[in-house]
Amino acid sequence: GENVEQHPSTLSVQEGDSAVIKCTYSDSASNYFPWYKQELGKRPQLIIDIRSNVGEKKDQRIAVTLNKTAKHFSLHITETQPEDSAVYFCAASIRGGKLIFGQGTELSVKP
């Protein structure tokens, strides 16, 4: 079946460093790839998304890249801050409009 693999499961960086989280997907028909941030005890919140007709998208310190040929996409956070500490989820759309999520990455930014 369709699935999304996300790595790493945990990531620890120093404040000011960059963080990169990678995902691969299996359904070649997937055309929408969002990223969600979830703080402890809260609901997931959309932080950035990309569609299959675009290779890269930026929003301030956050960027997402997509390689459709290789079926992988990545989240890049630059100049990390302690408030970036959270669990991040990638997702990919599959037929029927469903979203399949990766397993999550727990990012810890140390001051």
Place this chain on the structure above:
Amino acid sequence: NAGVTQTPKFQVLKTGQSMTLQCAQDMNHEYMSWYRQDPGMGLRLIHYSVGAGITDQGEVPNGYNVSRSTTEDFPLRLLSAAPSQTSVYFCASRTPSGNTIYFGEGSWLTVV
């Protein structure tokens, strides 16, 4: 707009009991879904609906039932709770043409 509203926020059940998690949205979204979240496994789709009267199974539907009698409401029923259903449950909705999913605040369920 209240967005997506879930109740209850916390619930403890005994094995074999039944219960219903309520979900309502006031954004006139046709697409609604239920996910469960377990450590290390991300968010897994339980059931979803593309409109009133239409439901379908997701990745992990066993042990759960849903119905969609109105556009606004999408309840999730556990007919005979099992410890394996201990989890955090999220209801979500979006428009048919939009991809942005709006999540409810979550329901923490413990089955003992």
